[in-house]
Amino acid sequence: MKISPIVGSLLLAALIAACQSKKNEDDMIHLITLDPGHFHAALVQKTMFEGVDSTVQVYAPDGPEVQLHLEKITGYNTRSEDPTHWHEDVYLGTDFLDKMLADEGKANKARSVVVMSGNNRLKTDYIQKTIAAGFNVLADKPMVISAGNFDKLKDAFATAEKNKVLLYDIMTERYEISTLLQREFSMQPEVFGTLEKGTPENPAVTKESVHHFYKNVSGSILTRPSWFMDVAQQGEGIVDVTTHLVDLVQWECFPEQTIDYQKDIALTSARHWTTDMTLSQFTAITKQPAFPDYLKKDVVKDSVLRVYSNGEINYQLRGVHAKVSVIWKYKAPEGTGDTHYSIMRGTKANLIIRQGAEQQFKPTLYIEAIGKDADTETALKTALPAIQKTYPGVEVKKIAKGWEVIIPEKFKESHEAHFGRVAGKYLEYLKAGSLPAWEVPNMLAKYHTTTQALELAKRTSASSVATR
Known part of the structure; x- marks a missing residue:
């Protein structure tokens, strides 16, 4: 059968379009959610991403955890302002x-x-098997909660390099604007000087969450x-939030x-120490009427449940010298929430983030001079333009003790929004085909520090008990 030039052109155009569509589909990133036991898994999908398929595969055991995850995704899809349009393709089963x-x-x-964001006892094994199968992995912290599993994580990174896939953890706190600016000002030697060495009693860097x-x-x-209250599954606070x-x-x-x-640590x-929780408090946050058998060892x-959080x-x-500490309380007083304190001590100034009642429980960055205020004020006038190139509108205001860094509202995002920032950065690395060499x-x-610290804390506690 003879095909006319017009029909032939149309068929060729259709074939090219089909091939282009297939190519575009192959270029799409596909998200897979594995056993979402923590709400952070849903927060990764609070926004849509260019180049990411809207269909997400979910693999999980059936139960309330995966249902809560799916409800959160539905909530994002049906919200009135900037709704998402995810489609969850769900497989439920023990396998x-x-x-x-x-x-x-x-x-x-x-x-x-x-x-991955869920039970941390299982996470290191999940990571190792998933990387070995050739998938990329974006994992919530912590990737490992015990020194005994550290080598598994180390092997997973080696396998990731061999398989040319990316393994990365979700470090949301890098995107908190007060922390970003603390880092920026610490890199301005005319303002900050150089980082002190400190001592165990007076560390150069202190961070408390x-x-x-x-x-x-x-x-x-x-x-x-x-x-979540079982340290054998969630991990102690010293290996969890301190990450x-x-x-x-x-x-x-x-x-x-x-x-x-x-060499460097x-x-x-x-x-480590416990937060105590009554059964009624436990029920209020888990909707469970009794402590499960695996928690009775801590009751x-x-x-009263004692959690080494x-x-x-x-x-x-x-x-x-650095000191980091995490404290878990049951419930924040009305009108307050999670807080963060951080200080970096320089030879010319200290950079301090406070988040208390005086700051209306919003993280606020201060610069406190070590020497004369006039010298620091001159240095700030010199350094500020460089910072303003990246963060337009950032200013400093003189207060009784030093300066408060004034941050425009456009830079202030919620902790939940930071998950989208991390995911977006990870997608950039995926497109580039590699992580920065230092990551x-x-x-x-990081995980060597936390897991070895847990071992030391346990030894210290055991020694303390033995000498009583």
């Missing part, structure tokens, strides 16, 4: 991990990102899984420099 690893037809593994079990997230009281703090110490003190955990001391007097690490990083060794340094 969810094997099913994900074997589902060759669902997506191109090299273009797929497995998002206060959190609450009972909290409001996305407009409703957060329901936590019962295992962020240790990361910030490295990221601010030695920006974009590689940390060698075998020395622990000075570490301790005293039949009704608090921890402190005092250590040296390349000779700089992988610094992730290993």
